[in-house]
Amino acid sequence: MNSFQIRYRIPFNKPGLTGNELRYVADAITRGHSAGDGTFTRRCHAILEQILGGPRVFLTTSCTHALEMSALLLEIKPGDEVIVPSFTFVSTVNAFVLRGARPIFIDIRNDTLNLDDAQLESLITPRTKAVVTVHYGGVGCEMETILGISGRQGIAVVEDNAHGLFARYKGKYLGTFGCLATQSFHETKNVNCGEGGALVINDLQYVDRAEIIREKGTNRGRFFRGQVDKYTWVDIGSSYLPADLLAAFLCAQLEKHEEITATRKRIWNYYYAQLSKWADQHSVQLPYVPLHCEQSYHMFYLIMPSSGARQALIEHLKSRGILSVFHYLPLHLSPMGKRFGGQKRPCPVTERVSDCLIRLPFFNDLSESKQAEVVEGIQCFDRWSA
């Protein structure tokens, strides 16, 4: 929990612990291999590859870095266009802008807050190289439609799956649809190691180059496997592999992923059950999960009827020692978005949601009695015209 949150009786987030983290980190230290790609990194790769069933997985230092690797692997260059939702974290876009691409912002759907697949085709030009799908809150984007369009147009799909590890769309895991997908293990995520991420490679033609890019542009991986007798500089790259110490922490979490999901499901369902009637009465929108999506239970949000009411509710909860927070600001309106972005269509849903959305406290050891306090605080809110 960061120092900003300590002032609150009920913080917004507390990084979850599952029990074996310290033991595994100690083990990584005593094994004498604390740098990247040690025993625990291999264990994390194996767990993720086994569950996701098919892709090759590389742990990275963050989801941001996995996105940067994706842009390098797709050979994004100046003048290319990449379609990205405006309602996302900066890294989804920054990774491609770093390669010189122009982000084309797409609005989000009213229901799931995922990119509006109905608008996708109209934004594609001969310069379009990729579309990045963000599965907001771990609820799947309409992948069938998106893959249909991108397939016909020969455009790569990268899934920014920072929120959606182990969630599914039509029975298939998020992160296994695009040629590449990225995961986050930041302390705010369901499965975390402080800072961390993964690149999920579904199109295996990218595996060899990904290994090199992740290892500073060298063929060190081949050297360690005895396939070459020296390693050298063979491509561009950077230092994208996390220390095995972090992988040890992550491994303890990944091993308990089913328990983590079950806990978070209970928390999410409690909020939903307790707040549905109140939300109906006050024209507040709750998260929507289509029947064909199994979500990751990453967050619970309310979309208030106005930005004034949203701000007033944040203040009201704060006065009761409860920290609730807003989320992404529209990237097309940000200084960098205005400078680099090519906005072809307005993004009114992004702007409204960004103004009105509030996220409630959500972490693995949030007790039902604390949740009841949050619900009670919300239900006695009365500054609707603020």
Ligand SMILES: Cc1ncc(COP(=O)(O)O)c(C=O)c1O
């Ligand atoms: C959609 C999305 N993508 C990428 C990131 C960046 O993740 P990381 O902190 O692991 O780089 C975040 C961060 O929360 C995010 O919400």
